[in-house]
Amino acid sequence: MPGEHAPASMVVLADANNFFASCETVFHPELAGKPVVVLSNNDGCVVARSNEAKQLGIINGTPWFMIREAAERDHVIARSSNYELYGSLSRRMMSVLSTFLPGQEVYSIDECFMRSPWDGERTRQICLAMRRTVLQGIGIPVSVGVAPTKTLAKITNHWAKRHERSHGVTLWHDLAQSDGGAGILASIPIEDIWGVGRRLAKRLRGIGIRQAAQLRDSDPVAMRRRFSVQLERTILELNGFPCIYDDDHAGGNTRNTELLCSRMFGEPVQGEDHIVQAVSVYAQYACRRLQRQHSLCTTVSAFCSSGNVHTGIPSAAHGSMTLPDPSDDPVIIAAAARTALHGSIIPSVRYARAGVLLTGLIDADAFHTLPTLGANSDPGLSSVLEQVNRRFGPMRVGIGCAAGIRGEGRASEEVGARWAMKRNMLSQRCTTRWEEMPVVHAN
DNA sequence: TCTGGGGTCCTAGGACCC
DNA sequence: TCTGGGGTCCTAGGACCC
Structure with a gap:
């Protein structure tokens, strides 16, 4: 395999600066130059910070409730994480980056590796132009590291982020x-x-x-x-x-080799009914991702656990089911997730999180069966669900939503159950929802 | 009172086979 | 009392990443 890679080319790593915080600033330019933090789901802890927030000494991973008072005194602006917005801006950014250099490999939501077949100086000029274009077109600042290997490119990129004089682009050659x-x-x-x-x-x-x-x-x-x-x-x-x-x-x-959908609950819940609802909903989220990558899964696992050790005896339940046939059908997979947990939930325990794990993923094209020998669900129900979701948006109808868990929230795809996530400081999803599109006033 | 979510790769050990 | 050698496959768990 090593032989297949051109040895002369350099690794280029483009990585957004403070990506989540930068995304929040794109449609709220008044945030620029201010301390901004982005919080994890349930507004639990800090997962991203603007430079100004870093300078205040705020550390990633710190629980928000512990620093909230001090942060508010320092006029820190907090946002709930808005993954829909970040995902959308990430796709745009990756798309622009890929027009400058070949071999793009998207490594995470905010960074990608590419290859440059050119010499150092030409590569530097391309990277500077690439950086300018992304900043102007998307509004996200990126830093670029160029090195012979990925590990060195990471180090070089890190250096570029910290040193103004690099103008966001650094070559390993300069540092060596x-x-x-x-x-x-x-x-x-x-x-x-x-x-x-x-x-x-x-x-x-x-x-x-x-x-x-x-x-x-x-x-x-x-x-x-x-x-x-x-x-x-x-x-x-x-x-x-x-x-x-x-x-x-x-x-x-x-393609992913496994898919996990798990969440902390907004508040701990008790009783099989609630857990079963949550697991059904998570199974459907996981199925959407499964279908998007054109895979089928063979094994469905489900789990739930009590959270904080101070609020009770730690307790966890889990189980898994192998499907009779590989499937991407939410009806089958949600049922399997419920069955996997059935009987192992302790009524007195207050559970804090639950999740569904899909494993044994295979390419949907690789599995063929005669229609009449296929999985034993009602094919009509699945396709109706699919059509409704396609026309009216995700999760307008779904399995397990019958028990009154559709809430009042503005977010059409979020369930309104007691256990649903808290996201009290959510910004608008400007690039993916018509009703949340920003309005510009000209005078 | 309150501490995220979603992945990958590797290794060790057990079951099983010839 | 003594108890092969080598292989594959699977799974759980550790470690790491963003």
Whole structure:
């Protein structure tokens, strides 16, 4: 496989700055220059911050309730996470980026790898133009790192974000000779390396490896034996030998191998009825994603658990069902999820979250059966659901919604059940909902 | 009172087979 | 008392990522 990749080309990593916070600013320019934080579902904890919020010392992952008072004193603006908006802006951004360089591999909602077949200077000019275009056309600032390997591109990108003079674009070549020739790796702690998490960093420090340069200079074979094959790859990548590949980025559309839909409840709930409702709804969300990627699943798992240890004895229930035939039918899959949990829910427990996991995913085209031998649901019901959802929007009707869980909220696709998520500071979904489109006034 | 959600890859160990 | 060698497949759990 390595042979298939052109060795001469450089890895280009484009990564949006403070992506969620930047998205909130696109349609609310008055937020620019102000401290903005974006909160996780249920407005639980901070998941993104503008530069100004970072300067106030707000750390990612901090529970909102713990810093709320201080943040409000500092005039921090908080938003519930609006994934519909972020997803939409992400698709636009990726689309623009892909017109500048080949080999795009969308790595996450806010970053993608690309390849440049050009030399350093030409690559730099292309990346500067790419950055300007995205900023002007989408309104999102991105930083770009260019390096021989993905691991080094991550480091280079990180540097570009922090140093104004780079104008958002940095080449590994520029950094390799810094610090009097020792290179920038001598000043980077190991936990800042892509692929080295907290646990591994602790173990590495235990054997005296503290900086990236020390890891780069360690023996990859010995480290593989002692730790893992991933760490060996990281070491090789730090030395400039690419060995982390994306297997199937052809078309940029990779398929998931499993799909999970899980949520914390807005408030803990008790009793099988509520859990079954939630699990039915999550199963339908998961099915939409399954159908979108044109897959069928073979196994359906469902789980629920009580949350906070302080509010009761921790308790969890889970179960799974193998389907008689691979399916993407919400009727079948929601029923399987309910069956998987049936009997294991304890009536006295207050559950805080639940979820549905679809595994054993296969390509829908790879599975054929005669219509009469297919899965034993009423085909009419599924197709009616599909047609209604297509015409009137997702989740207007659905399974498990009969028990009065359609709420009053503005969001048509959200259920109004007691257990539904809290998102009290949600911005408008300007790019995906007609009724939430921004209005511009000209004087 | 209140701490997210959705993934991937790798490894070890068990079941099973010849 | 002694108890092969090698392989595959599956699953659970750890670790990491954004």
